Amino acid sequence: MKQYTVAIVGATGAVGTQMLQCLEEQEFPVGELKLLASPRSAGKKVETPWGEVVIEAAAPECFDGVDIVLGAAEDDVAKALYPEAVHRGAVVVDNSHAFRLDEGVPLVVPEINAGDIASHHGIIANPNCATIIGLVPTWPLHQLAGVKRMIVSTYQAASGAGMPGMLELEAQIGAMGRGEEMPTPRAFAAQLASNLIPQIGGEKFEGFTSEEMKLQNEGRKIMHLPELRVNCTCVRVPVLRSHSESITLEFERDITPEQAREALAAAPGVKLVDDLEAESAHDRWPMPLDTSDQDLIYVGRVRRDISNPEALRGITFWCCGDQIRKGAATNAVQIAKLLTE
Numbered sequence: 001m002k003q004y005t006v007a008i009v010g011a012t013g014a015v016g017t018q019m020l021q022c023l024e025e026q027e028f029p030v031g032e033l034k035l036l037a038s039p040r041s042a043g044k045k046v047e048t049p050w051g052e053v054v055i056e057a058a059a060p061e062c063f064d065g066v067d068i069v070l071g072a073a074e075d076d077v078a079k080a081l082y083p084e085a086v087h088r089g090a091v092v093v094d095n096s097h098a099f100r101l102d103e104g105v106p107l108v109v110p111e112i113n114a115g116d117i118a119s120h121h122g123i124i125a126n127p128n129c130a131t132i133i134g135l136v137p138t139w140p141l142h143q144l145a146g147v148k149r150m151i152v153s154t155y156q157a158a159s160g161a162g163m164p165g166m167l168e169l170e171a172q173i174g175a176m177g178r179g180e181e182m183p184t185p186r187a188f189a190a191q192l193a194s195n196l197i198p199q200i201g202g203e204k205f206e207g208f209t210s211e212e213m214k215l216q217n218e219g220r221k222i223m224h225l226p227e228l229r230v231n232c233t234c235v236r237v238p239v240l241r242s243h244s245e246s247i248t249l250e251f252e253r254d255i256t257p258e259q260a261r262e263a264l265a266a267a268p269g270v271k272l273v274d275d276l277e278a279e280s281a282h283d284r285w286p287m288p289l290d291t292s293d294q295d296l297i298y299v300g301r302v303r304r305d306i307s308n309p310e311a312l313r314g315i316t317f318w319c320c321g322d323q324i325r326k327g328a329a330t331n332a333v334q335i336a337k338l339l340t341e
């Protein structure tokens with residue numbers, strides 16, 4: 001079996017660290033592994049399933065001999081480095097949003113549009129995390145009844161803002177518990193512990209933020225639905241890991257909640273947890289604590305949209321998924337695995 005030289009850019013971050021674990025779990029045929037980060041981290045040693053690796057400061061020459069680059073750094077790093085990696089013969093699976101909407105760059109959720117991978121020219125983009133988590137359960141319902149419109153509210157975990165976001169929430173919860181003065185917020189615009197912050201990203205379009213517009217713009221590209229209409233509100237919540245979403249879908253054709261549940265129960269990447277009568281809360285509805293550190297999107301609270309005048313044209317549901325895994329690292333490694341098959 002062919003072994004691949006793999007480089008992770010941003011290897012010390014929330015997504016990059018998770019990628020290491022996903023490579024092992026998905027039995028990716030790693031021959032040699034390179035871990036790249038900022039100059040701050042250069043020289044640090046990391047124990048990996050493939051032996052000890054010394055982190056290098058990311059630079060174009062690091063990609064000599066690399067087959068697959070897994071990108072887990074911000075846009076500026078992606079724009080500066082990945083064309084150089086492609087020039088040296090590597091294929092890049094990138095988690096930043098630098099190239100997501102570019103023509104010739106497939107934007108892929110394997111459960112939905114794995115076939116798009118074939119059209120790549122060296123860079124394949126991983127979608128926004130909230131977009132992946134919302135679309136994995138939307139796709140089987142779309143196949144059944146044709147989705148026209150999505151109304152979405154997201155409840156996004158602190159770790160969506162990377163390691164700094166996670167550490168900031170932990171520090172705030174600790175300070176609260178000890179009755180100490182609250183540390184000054186840096187990763188977020190305001191204190192997150194015991195609070196909600198109703199803005200993620202900068203303003204993009206008619207008062208909607210950049211994060212909110214991603215679900216529409218990336219969703220259209222992934223599902224090949226250029227007319228899809230999306231109204232999204234993104235909120236940061238004091239949860240460490242796993243994004244949650246309330247989603248209402250409007251369809252072209254009739255669909256009952258029972259049909260929706262059946263399709264979701266059979267859909268790849270989805271676990272249906274939908275029983276208001278269940279004894280244990282964990283079996284009643286999805287919760288972010290239950291979906292952390294695993295790869296499935298849990299879906300529950302599936303019901304008819306009673307506000308839709310056409311009785312069977314709307315479905316509402318709730319879903320949760322680990323955005324560092326399926327929203328980023330797991331999805332990227334799945335794409336890389338498809339490249340090797």
Ligand SMILES: NC(=O)C1=CN([C@@H]2O[C@H](COP(=O)(O)OP(=O)(O)OC[C@H]3O[C@@H](n4cnc5c(N)ncnc54)[C@H](OP(=O)(O)O)[C@@H]3O)[C@@H](O)[C@H]2O)C=CC1
Nearest residue numbers: 010012013014015037038041058072073096129160162163
């Ligand atoms: N967190 C999440 O839930 C999700 C994140 N993403 C995307 O994934 C990417 C990484 O996010 P995340 O892991 O959260 O971020 P983190 O802040 O946790 O990590 C950022 C990583 O980038 C590295 N880095 C910084 N500057 C450079 C540089 N000049 N050259 C090379 N590497 C550099 C950092 O290295 P060092 O430690 O040396 O500073 C670190 O490894 C982003 O594009 C983000 O938008 C996508 C979906 C979900």
Ligand SMILES: N[C@@H](CC(=O)OP(=O)(O)O)C(=O)O
Nearest residue numbers: 095096097128129156160161
């Ligand atoms: N912005 C998302 C995470 C993320 O990194 O998204 P993107 O890859 O689209 O910048 C969040 O804060 O939860």
